[in-house]
Structure formats: structure tokens, C-alpha cells
Amino acid sequence: xxxxxxxxxxxxxxxxxxxxxxxxxxxxxxxxxxxxxxxxxxxxxxxxxxxxxxxxxxxxxxxxxxxxxxxxxxxxxxxxxxxxxxxxxxxxxxxxxxxxxxxxxxxxxxxxxxxxxxxxxxxxxxxxxxxxxxxxxxxxxxxxxxxxxxxxxxxxxxxxxxxxxxxxxxxxxxxxxxxxxxxxxxxxxxxxxxxxxxxxxxxxxxxxxxxxxxxxxxxxxxxxxxxxxxxxxxxxxxxxxx
Amino acid sequence: xxxxxxxxxxxxxxxxxxxxxxxxxxxxxxxxxxxxxxxxxxxxxxxxxxxxxxxxxxxxxxxxxxxxxxxxxxxxxxxxxxxxxxxxxxxxxxxxxxxxxxxxxxxxxxxxxxxxxxxxxxxxxxxxxxxxxxxxxxxxxxxxxxxxxxxxxxxxxxxxxxxxxxxxxxxxxxxxxxxxxxxxxxxxxxxxxxxxxxxxxxxxxxxxxxxxxxxxxxxxxxxxxxxxxxxxxxxxxxxxxx
Numbered sequence: 001x002x003x004x005x006x007x008x009x010x011x012x013x014x015x016x017x018x019x020x021x022x023x024x025x026x027x028x029x030x031x032x033x034x035x036x037x038x039x040x041x042x043x044x045x046x047x048x049x050x051x052x053x054x055x056x057x058x059x060x061x062x063x064x065x066x067x068x069x070x071x072x073x074x075x076x077x078x079x080x081x082x083x084x085x086x087x088x089x090x091x092x093x094x095x096x097x098x099x100x101x102x103x104x105x106x107x108x109x110x111x112x113x114x115x116x117x118x119x120x121x122x123x124x125x126x127x128x129x130x131x132x133x134x135x136x137x138x139x140x141x142x143x144x145x146x147x148x149x150x151x152x153x154x155x156x157x158x159x160x161x162x163x164x165x166x167x168x169x170x171x172x173x174x175x176x177x178x179x180x181x182x183x184x185x186x187x188x189x190x191x192x193x194x195x196x197x198x199x200x201x202x203x204x205x206x207x208x209x210x211x212x213x214x215x216x217x218x219x220x221x222x223x224x225x226x227x228x229x230x231x232x233x234x235x236x237x238x239x240x241x242x
Numbered sequence: 243x244x245x246x247x248x249x250x251x252x253x254x255x256x257x258x259x260x261x262x263x264x265x266x267x268x269x270x271x272x273x274x275x276x277x278x279x280x281x282x283x284x285x286x287x288x289x290x291x292x293x294x295x296x297x298x299x300x301x302x303x304x305x306x307x308x309x310x311x312x313x314x315x316x317x318x319x320x321x322x323x324x325x326x327x328x329x330x331x332x333x334x335x336x337x338x339x340x341x342x343x344x345x346x347x348x349x350x351x352x353x354x355x356x357x358x359x360x361x362x363x364x365x366x367x368x369x370x371x372x373x374x375x376x377x378x379x380x381x382x383x384x385x386x387x388x389x390x391x392x393x394x395x396x397x398x399x400x401x402x403x404x405x406x407x408x409x410x411x412x413x414x415x416x417x418x419x420x421x422x423x424x425x426x427x428x429x430x431x432x433x434x435x436x437x438x439x440x441x442x443x444x445x446x447x448x449x450x451x452x453x454x455x456x457x458x459x460x461x462x463x464x465x466x467x468x469x470x471x472x473x474x475x476x477x478x479x480x481x482x483x484x
Contacts, residue, residue, distance in 0.1 A: 152394035156423045160468060161475050169480040177475065181398040197484055207484045217481055226402060228474035233403050233419065236466055238411040239459055242439055242449045 001188035002033060002050035002149030005178055006115045007171045008127035008139045010164055012206070013117050013198040016175040017048045018149075018183070020190035034194040035060055037067070037075050040204040045075050045084055045118035046196050050149040051111040051132065052103070058095045059112065063088065081118060081126035082138075088116050089134035096132070113148040118198065125200055153185040154178030168197055168206075173221065176211075180222050193218075243430035244275055244292035244391035247420055248357045249413045250369035250381045252406055254448070255359050255440040258417040259290045260391075260425070262432035276436040277302055279309070279317050282446040285362040287317050287326055288438050292391040293354035293374065294345070300337045301354065305330065323360060323368035324380075330358050331376035338374070355390040360440065367442055395427040396420030410439055410448075415463065418453075422464050435460075 004017040017033040031053060038044040047063075049056035066074040066087075078084045092112060100110040110132055117127035117139075127139040129146045139146050141164040147155065155178070162174050172195065182189050193211040198204075211218045246259040259275040273295060280286040289305075291298035308316040308329075320326045334354060342352040352374055359369035359381075369381040371388045381388050383406040389397065397420070404416050414437065424431050435453040440446075453460045 152427070153398055155427055156395055156398075157471070157475070159426060160471055169482070169484060172481050172484060173478055174475070176481075177478070184401060185394070185397050217479070217483060221478055224478055225474070228477060229399070229402055229471075232467070232470035232474050233399070233416070235470060236415055236419070236463055237459070239414045239418075240411070241459060242411060242414060 001186060003147070003151065003154060003179060003182045003186075003189045004033060004048035004050060004115055004149055005145060005147045005151075005154065005158070005175050006046075006048065006117050006127055006139075007145045007162060007166075007175065008117060008125055009144060009166055009168065009171055010200070012168050012200045012202075013046070013119070013125045013127060014168060014171045014175055015046050015048055015115065015117065015194075015196040016179055017194045018179065018189045019192050019194065020188055021053050022188045028188070030190075030192070032194055034196060036196060036205055036208060038204055039076060041121075042203055043076070043118065043120040044198055044203055044205060045116065046198070047088065048115040048148065050113050052108065055095055055099065055110065055112045056114075058099070059088070059091050059114070062091045062094065066091075078120070080120055080123050081128070084118065084120070085116050085128040085130060085136045085138075088114060088130050089136055092130060092132065093134040096134070115146050115148055119200065119203060121203060125198065150182055150186050150189050154182040157181060168199065172197060176218060176221050177225050180225065243428060245389070245393065245396060245421060245424045245428075245431045246275060246290035246292060246357055246391055247387060247389045247393075247396065247400070247417050248288075248290065248359050248369055248381075249387045249404060249408075249417065250359060250367055251386060251408055251410065251413055252442070254410050254442045254444075255288070255361070255367045255369060256410060256413045256417055257288050257290055257357065257359065257436075257438040258421055259436045260421065260431045261434050261436065262430055263295050264430045270430070272432075272434070274436055276438060278438060278447055278450060280446055281318060283363075284445055285318070285360065286440055286445055286447060287358065287360035288440070289330065290357040290390065291354070292356070294350065294352065297337055297341065297352065297354045298356075300341070301330070301333050301356070304333045304336060308333075320362070322362055322365050323370070326360065326362070327358050327370040327372060327378045327380075330356060330372050331378055334372060334374065335376040338376070357388050357390055361442065361445060363445060367440065392424055392428050392431050396424040399423060410441065414439060418460060418463050419467050422467065
């Protein structure tokens with residue numbers, strides 16, 4: 001399984017992904033699910049992947065190969081983020097044409113869901129969810145985030161605190177709390193995490209770090225959030241009418 | 243969809259169910275999913291159902307019919323809660339034999355998951371999850387709760403605050419907070435709620451009420467929990483290392 005979440009805010013973008021893959025509980029590995037491509041000052045694009053790992057890796061490889069081919073559409077010559085999302089969708093369809101039938105013969109579903117976001121000079125930051133069929137949707141001010149993979153455990157906190165006007169710091173904190181709730185409830189989501197923060201109009205990555213269990217801030221958030229939740233719960237009035 | 247949760251504690255049992263059913267988003271109805279059978283002073287049994295509503299209703303009807311047949315196994319002559327769970331499992335299998343094939347012809351899955359709990363004189367309170375195949379598992383001191391239906395949104399808070407030693411009041415509060423998180427995230431789970439609380443060794447229901455949106459305590463919990471969560475979140479340190 002996988003859990004990735006990305007947020008598109010007035011002030012920029014936040015991406016967070018876990019790194020656990022499993023093919024059955026006795027076949028668990030660590031694979032990074034976040035990729036960053038940038039031309040500082042001009043564009044920055046981040047992609048997070050979930051679903052069948054062979055599909056995800058094929059998509060990432062083809063996208064990377066195409067960067068060198070200046071006569072075909074690629075992430076570096078796409079004029080805007082909408083075209084980036086279409087390009088990613090096209091690559092997913094290409095992998096589908098090659099692999100889906102063979103996978104089906106072995107009872108394996110062609111399964112992929114991707115987050116693609118970033119900013120290209122001339123536009124505001126944008127964020128998309130590309131599906132296995134190559135179609136996609138875009139995050140809006142009303143719903144400024146996209147989750148892929150095991151999304152349910154970590155959704156309530158996002159719905160309660162995240163707004164389009166949230167700061168990048170608050171959004172990062174929110175993403176980490178959401179990830180913590182998911183990791184506690186689903187063994188197949190695990191550390192280390194990849195965190196990437198992009199400031200609006202910087203056209204480069206502000207912060208791109210790996211968070212493991214020794215990461216002081218994440219450890220602090222985990223401990224303190226659990227404690228404060230229990231306090232908040234204890235402070236709720238008891239049902240004395242029972 | 244449905245969300246039901248039940249907790250088996252040192253001091254008794256708590257059951258909470260929503261009442262929304264849907265066959266597509268344009269076919270939403272209210273059906274109660276909780277049933278209580280009791281012989282005060284001797285036994286009390288509560289059942290919550292999820293899955294295909296025709297299956298659930300058939301199971302409940304057959305169980306009720308059997309109560310009058312003293313020469314066959316039923317909820318009132320079962321010597322203990324294990325035999326109650328087996329009886330419920332047998333009834334599910336009976337419905338399966340009658341309906342599963344016909345449902346499959348119409349592309350409808352035979353889909354059922356039930357919570358069955360209670361106490362019979364001579365035993366401690368017990369709690370089971372009966373599956374569509376008629377098999378079942380029992381809640382333990384380590385995992386003192388069972389959820390059916392849309393369980394993920396409301397699981398993190400239960401994992402953080404519920405213990406086997408929790409009071410019935412705290413467990414009720416926890417179930418209501420868990421339900422609130424679920425209702426906020428999934429439109430197909432909705433009010434009114436059925437709440438049933440059973441004290442250990444009382445062999446009767448302590449409280450069995452319907453909670454709708456005018457219920458003062460539930461309204462208070464909903465408002466205050468959201469507020470305290472946002473406060474707890476705001477109090478977490480900001481990632482100044484970004």
C-alpha cells in the first residue's frame with residue numbers, strides 16, 4: 001500500500017509520501033514514491049505514485065527518458081501544468097497499452113494513481129490527480145488537496161484544519177499528522193517519508209527531505225499530537241444522561 | 243453504506259450504529275441497523291448489521307421467528323454467547339443458501355457483516371463479528387472493539403483512546419466522536435444513530451436511545467471536538483526548519 005498527500009495553497013505546494021511497498025505481508029520493501037524535476041527559475045514538477053510498482057516505475061522511467069528527446073512532448077517543454085498532466089496521462093496510457101493485457105492474464109490489475117503538481121513560469125502553482133486511464137482532475141481552492149493510496153485514516157484531520165489560505169508550515173504539519181494517523185492504522189504504510197515543499201513563484205524546491213523515525217520534528221509531532229488528542233478527548237463532557 | 247461500532251469493556255458493552263442505506267446516491271433511505279433481544283435478569287443480546295439490506299433483514303427476521311420455536315436453537319435457549327454467534331452464523335448461511343445464487347445472477351454480491359454482542363447469565367459480556375460466510379471472530383482485551391461498514395475514518399480515535407478498562411461513559415463518548423468523524427467524511431453514513439449501552443451483570447439494557455441532530459449532547463460533542471482538535475493542532479510546534 002501507499003499513502004501520499006499533496007496540497008495546493010495560496011502560498012505554494014506541499015507533497016508528502018511514504019515509502020512502503022508490499023506484495024503480500026511477507027514481501028515488504030522500501031521504494032521512494034516521489035520524484036522531482038526542476039529547471040530552477042523556470043519550472044518545478046513533483047510526482048507521487050501509488051498502485052502497481054512496475055507500472056509506477058515504468059511511468060517514471062519513460063517520463064525521464066523523454067526529457068532528452070526535444071522533438072517530443074516532455075515535462076520540460078510543456079507550456080503549462082495542464083499539458084504536464086496530459087503528458088503524464090499519455091505515458092500512463094502508453095504503459096497500459098504495453099502491459100495491461102499481460103498483467104490481466106496473470107490476474108493482476110493495471111493499477112495506478114498519481115499526484116502531479118508544480119509551477120511553470122507564467123502560471124500559479126497547480127496540482128493534479130492522474131488516474132490509471134490517463135484522465136485527471138485538478139485540485140481547487142474549495143478542495144485544495146489530493147490523496148492517493150490509503151487515504152481514509154488521514155482524511156478527517158485534513159478536512160478539519162486545511163484551507164487554501166493555510167501557511168506552508170501549517171500544511172506541512174497537517175500532512176505529517178495525517179501521515180502519522182495512517183501509519184498507526186495501516187501496517188502497509190511506513191517510514192521513511194519524502195517531504196517536498198515549494199514556495200509560490202520560487203520555481204525551485206524550497207525543501208526536499210527524507211523523514212525517518214529519528215527525525216526530531218516528526219517524533220515531536222507524533223508524541224505531542226497523541227497526547228493532545230487524548231487531552232482534548234478527556235475534556236469533552238461525559239454523557240451523564242446514560 | 244453503514245458504520246457500526248461496538249466495544250466490549252470490563253464494565254459492559256457499548257453499541258452505536260448509523261441508519262443510512264443507499265442503493266446509489268439517488269436512493270438513500272433510513273433503516274435502523276440495531277436490534278436488541280432481552281430476557282431481563284437472564285440475558286441481553288444486541289445485533290448490528292451492515293451489507294446488503296435484504297440479507298440483513300432476512301437474518302433478523304429468521305432470528306426473530308426462531309425465538310418462538312422452542313425445539314430449535316435460538317437466541318433465548320443458547321447456553322452462552324459463543325452459541326449465540328454460531329446461531330447467527332447458521333442463519334446467515336441459511337439466507338446464503340436461499341439467496342446467493344439468485345443475487346449473483348443479477349450481479350449482486352452476497353454481502354453481510356454483523357456485530358453480535360451481549361451477556362448471558364454465567365458468563366462475562368462477549369462481542370463477536372459474524373461474517374457473510376457464517377464464521378466469526380471475538381473481541382478480546384487487546385482489541386476490545388469491532389467495527390463494520392465504513393470503518394476507516396473513525397478508527398484512529400478509537401485506537402488512541404479506547405482501552406479494555408475504559409468506563410462506559412468514555413467508551414460512549416469515543417463511539418460518538420468516531421461516528422462524527424465518519425459522518426463528516428462519508429455522505430452515505432448518516433443520522434439518526436442508535437446507541438445501546440449494557441452494564442456488566444445487569445442482564446438488561448441500561449440505555450437504548452436514538453440520537454438525531456437535535457440531541458443536545460451529540461451536538462455539543464460535535465462542536466467541541468472540532469474546536470479542540472483545531473486548538474490541539476494549532477498548539478503543535480511549526481516546522482521552522484523548512
